[in-house]
Amino acid sequence: MKLMEFFGKPVDIEKEMSKERGDNDIGNDLFWFIIDHDKLHKDHFHDIAKKIHRQHKSKSVNKEEIVKDFLPMVKKGCMEFYTHHKLPGRPGNHFDKELIKDLCERLFDHYKDDIIHGKYKIGQ
Numbered sequence: 001m002k003l004m005e006f007f008g009k010p011v012d013i014e015k016e017m018s019k020e021r022g023d024n025d026i027g028n029d030l031f032w033f034i035i036d037h038d039k040l041h042k043d044h045f046h047d048i049a050k051k052i053h054r055q056h057k058s059k060s061v062n063k064e065e066i067v068k069d070f071l072p073m074v075k076k077g078c079m080e081f082y083t084h085h086k087l088p089g090r091p092g093n094h095f096d097k098e099l100i101k102d103l104c105e106r107l108f109d110h111y112k113d114d115i116i117h118g119k120y121k122i123g124q
Contacts, residue, residue: 034077044073052115070104
């Protein structure tokens, strides 16, 4: 798609946007992929949500401990993302330790308040 600037040459919007997209983009895509993945939630999330709920009731939510609990969910999500999008090369080339750690923290931040405010029905 081309956009004509006022009295100027045409600008290719997709080309300009693709320059701005970078490594952070795969993190955002992966974050939303994990959130929308039902099987990952069935396998991993429910236990983590129960733990957050229990710790909140005891008034001591340990963020570092719970962030580590998201690690298996994120690693499995990375592999699912890798195979689903048929990414080239090895998975380690796309998902470094910093990205995985960041995703675990983002998932904790994303879900913590909803769990504490009772937006999920968590069995005791």
